[in-house]
Structure formats: structure tokens, C-alpha cells
Amino acid sequence: MQRITISIDDALLETVDRLGRQRGYQSRSEAMRDIVREAAVADGSVMAGDAPCMATLTFVFEHETRDLARRLTLAQHDHHELSVSTLHVHVDHRDCLEVMVLRGTVYQVKAFADAVITQRGVRHGSLHLIPIDSGEGHGHPHLHGHGAHQHHQG
Ligand code: NI
Incomplete structure (x- = not known):
């Protein structure tokens, strides 16, 4: 100390x-x-770059500035593997508030967030990273695909 x-x-x-x-x-x-x-x-600085995380990215933007609304939507389609969900709120005539839920590695999520937040016309950008573990150890079996849903007959 x-x-x-x-x-x-x-x-x-x-x-x-x-x-x-x-x-x-x-x-x-x-x-x-x-x-x-x-x-x-x-901000993820204690997490390894390749660590899996979820994140919320919150920001306000002027939807008519430089065609931002369309460009931000395009960015999310380009990174559809990261973009889990987006909440869009029309704040007033000029501003929109978006909360994006992202999932990926710390590096991917931070790079995407930086690309969004640094756009001109985007304000109050804030990224909150949430570390996620492998999903083991909570007493819940973690299944994908076969076995994820069990259909019992008879
Ligand atoms: Ni809007």
C-alpha cells in the first residue's frame, strides 16, 4: 500500500x-x-482484451446531423454479431437517446463503442462493461443446440 x-x-x-x-x-x-x-x-481496463463481456453503450445524438441515424444503424448491421439489442428514444425534435446492449470480447466492444462515441453529433457517450464468466458454476446446465430443448414424448 x-x-x-x-x-x-x-x-x-x-x-x-x-x-x-x-x-x-x-x-x-x-x-x-x-x-x-x-x-x-x-471501462474494462482491468479485463483482458479477449475476455468475454456484455456492455451497455448509452449516448445521445442529433439524428439529422450528417445522416447520423442511418449511419449508426449501418454500423450496427456491420457489427450484428456484437449488437444484441438497441433501445431508441426520441428525446425531442433534435435528439435521440440510444442504449445499445453489446456482447463480444472487451476489445471488440470497446472498439465499436469508440467508433460510435467519437462521431460528431454524438454526445454523453458512456460505455459500461460487464464481465461475464463462462456460464459454468451456477448450477445451471448451459446447453446450446441439441439438448437445449428436451422434448419428451408420450
Ligand atoms: Ni429518434
Whole structure:
């Protein structure tokens, strides 16, 4: 364990303390460690690039800017193996909110998210990665194809 000194403005420190009170941390150090851990998990930086994950990609975009609505739909078709589902909400005359659910490797999901978020006209882009394990060990058999559905006769 190392001791470091950090500079932080009053407003941000108040946020740390408020989160600390809400979550019941014993100290600022503990609060900061956990917040950083959380951020590291959410952006996938503690996960191997080839690790399987699910993710939500949330962003707002101006649907008429540079034909963005059509281009973003095309991007999802180009990566249909990653794109599990998309929720589209028409926020107002100009803006749309999309929440995409993605599934793939950490590297694939991050590359796709970066390509979307960095488009001009896309705002409030946020990717949240969720590590997934192999599906074993939960007491549920994990079957695909033959055996996934059992049809009993008689
Ligand atoms: Ni819309």
C-alpha cells in the first residue's frame, strides 16, 4: 500500500465525502479506492482484451446531423454479431437517446463503442462493461443446440 497526496477541488471532495456517507465508507481512502476500482471495471481496463463481456453503450445524438441515424444503424448491421439489442428514444425534435446492449470480447466492444462515441453529433457517450464468466458454476446446465430443448414424448 502506498500513501499519496492528491489535489482535489472543494466541490469534488464534497462529492467524495457524500458518496462516502451514502455508501458507508470508513475513510476517504477507502471511498477513493472503491470508486477507482469501480471505474476500472466499468471501462474494462482491468479485463483482458479477449475476455468475454456484455456492455451497455448509452449516448445521445442529433439524428439529422450528417445522416447520423442511418449511419449508426449501418454500423450496427456491420457489427450484428456484437449488437444484441438497441433501445431508441426520441428525446425531442433534435435528439435521440440510444442504449445499445453489446456482447463480444472487451476489445471488440470497446472498439465499436469508440467508433460510435467519437462521431460528431454524438454526445454523453458512456460505455459500461460487464464481465461475464463462462456460464459454468451456477448450477445451471448451459446447453446450446441439441439438448437445449428436451422434448419428451408420450
Ligand atoms: Ni429518434
